[in-house]
Amino acid sequence: MNWLARLQHLDRRIIFLLMGLSILIPVLFPLPMSFEVDERVQNLYQAVERVPPGSRVLISADFDPSSRPELEPFFRANLDHLFRRNVKVVVVSLVPYAPGLVSPLLRVYGERYHKQEGVDWVYLGFKEGKELIIKAMGANMRQTFPTSYAGVSIDQLPIMNGIKQLKDFPLIVMVSSGSPGTKEWVVQVQAQYALNMVSSCTAVQTPDYIPYYKAGQLLGLAGGMPGAAQYEKLVGVPTADAMATRGVNVLNLGHAFIILAILVGNISYFASKRREP
Numbered sequence: 001m002n003w004l005a006r007l008q009h010l011d012r013r014i015i016f017l018l019m020g021l022s023i024l025i026p027v028l029f030p031l032p033m034s035f036e037v038d039e040r041v042q043n044l045y046q047a048v049e050r051v052p053p054g055s056r057v058l059i060s061a062d063f064d065p066s067s068r069p070e071l072e073p074f075f076r077a078n079l080d081h082l083f084r085r086n087v088k089v090v091v092v093s094l095v096p097y098a099p100g101l102v103s104p105l106l107r108v109y110g111e112r113y114h115k116q117e118g119v120d121w122v123y124l125g126f127k128e129g130k131e132l133i134i135k136a137m138g139a140n141m142r143q144t145f146p147t148s149y150a151g152v153s154i155d156q157l158p159i160m161n162g163i164k165q166l167k168d169f170p171l172i173v174m175v176s177s178g179s180p181g182t183k184e185w186v187v188q189v190q191a192q193y194a195l196n197m198v199s200s201c202t203a204v205q206t207p208d209y210i211p212y213y214k215a216g217q218l219l220g221l222a223g224g225m226p227g228a229a230q231y232e233k234l235v236g237v238p239t240a241d242a243m244a245t246r247g248v249n250v251l252n253l254g255h256a257f258i259i260l261a262i263l264v265g266n267i268s269y270f271a272s273k274r275r276e277p
Contacts, residue, residue, distance in 0.1 A: 178202075
């Protein structure tokens with residue numbers, strides 16, 4: 001029992017080192033950890049699968065640097081999913097910090113799948129106005145975004161031919177970190193135009209949006225990094241690109257180490273107390 005007693009005086013730097021290794025190892029060497037796929041994520045995946053090839057899907061990419069670790073992995077996997085199925089992608093943003101994050105990713109995935117800007121994908125950019133912009137897109141998409149983020153007239157974009165308002169999209173994907181986001185999309189336009197919508201949101205927002213899913217106003221819902229990891233699994237994102245899966249592995253191993261440290265600490269404490277006269 002002496003070694004348990006000595007743990008009471010273990011140098012805290014050793015604990016910090018072990019904690020750091022439990023985080024670093026799954027980042028450098030992704031571990032094949034299994035996990036279940038939630039029904040909400042499964043239904044989100046199926047909603048994307050039902051979109052006919054050649055159709056156009058609208059993505060509202062509304063995340064910023066603070067929410068990027070949770071939401072960018074889903075956005076990447078969603079682009080993977082859509083481009084693999086030969087679905088065209090139209091992207092807008094309602095938060096001002098999104099363009100610098102969204103535009104480069106669209107170009108990377110467009111090049112990866114040999115998709116042409118303006119024909120297979122387009123980024124219409126950011127527009128200030130919050131809920132008013134959502135309602136305006138519901139009524140007239142072309143007036144709300146007359147040009148793309150690159151400054152090209154919407155009338156000169158083949159991908160926008162025949163698109164006049166939100167109901168012309170068979171599916172709308174919301175990647176939202178706050179307001180405006182999923183709630184505003186559902187409240188402002190979903191019921192009015194009977195739109196098919198799915199959402200990826202931060203973990204803390206997920207409980208607020210589950211009622212929308214239960215009511216059928218959202219066809220699917222992916223909450224935070226775990227939801228994104230489950231979606232990566234369904235899409236079949238390669239391990240090297242599966243950012244959320246690696247992140248979940250880090251969380252799992254990190255939490256496992258903390259629990260182990262608590263157990264060992266308590267065992268050593270009570271063992272040393274029992275030896276005292």
